[in-house]
Amino acid sequence: MEGRIDPPSSLLRMTEDSLKQKAREEDLFLILNNSDPIACLFGSSKEPDYYIGKLAVDDAHRGKGLSRQLINAATQEAARRGFTGMRLETRVELRENHRAFRAMGFHLVGASAHEGYDHATSFTFRRPL
Numbered sequence: 001m002e003g004r005i006d007p008p009s010s011l012l013r014m015t016e017d018s019l020k021q022k023a024r025e026e027d028l029f030l031i032l033n034n035s036d037p038i039a040c041l042f043g044s045s046k047e048p049d050y051y052i053g054k055l056a057v058d059d060a061h062r063g064k065g066l067s068r069q070l071i072n073a074a075t076q077e078a079a080r081r082g083f084t085g086m087r088l089e090t091r092v093e094l095r096e097n098h099r100a101f102r103a104m105g106f107h108l109v110g111a112s113a114h115e116g117y118d119h120a121t122s123f124t125f126r127r128p129l
Contacts, residue, residue, distance in 0.1 A: 005091040007114050007121065026053070029073050031066050041070040043077060049126065050078030052088035071104055079129050086129065089122045101125045 014022075022028075022042060031039040039057040043050055052074055057066045071086075078086055088106065090097045098108075106127045111120035 005093050005121075007117070022054075027074070027077060029070050031069065033061070039066040039070055041067075041074055043074045045081075045083070046087065048083065049085045049087040050074065050081070050083040052086060055088070067100060068104060075129065084129055085126050087124060087126045089124050091122055092120055098123065098125075 025044070027043040029041040029043065030037050037058075038061045040054065041052060041056075042054040043052055045051070052071070055067060055070060075086060086106070087109075088101065089112070090101065092111070102108075102125075104127070106125035108123055109126045110124040112122050112124065113119060114121045
């Protein structure tokens, strides 16, 4: 996403310690190749939905259905915990993400702007459970 989105991703400011803290506070779904993480997703409660955040797949492993596997795992967790839907946000510029999320049953439900911007910088997608 670097160089494609404005403002830059908050992921670039995260440290090993802040990622560990996030994993303590939220659900972390990982896909490993041997012992190396190649895809991850964080999930959390944002009632009434289960919120999907920080979904990432290593460049070398894209196009193999790993995002779908992570979304499916998060869907099972959300259903187990009684949520009524899943929600996520993606940047306006990342059209390939919009297509992928629509293919997984998500629908565009809103837009928002980061602080200091007078135009939409993110889209919100939701999928009912």
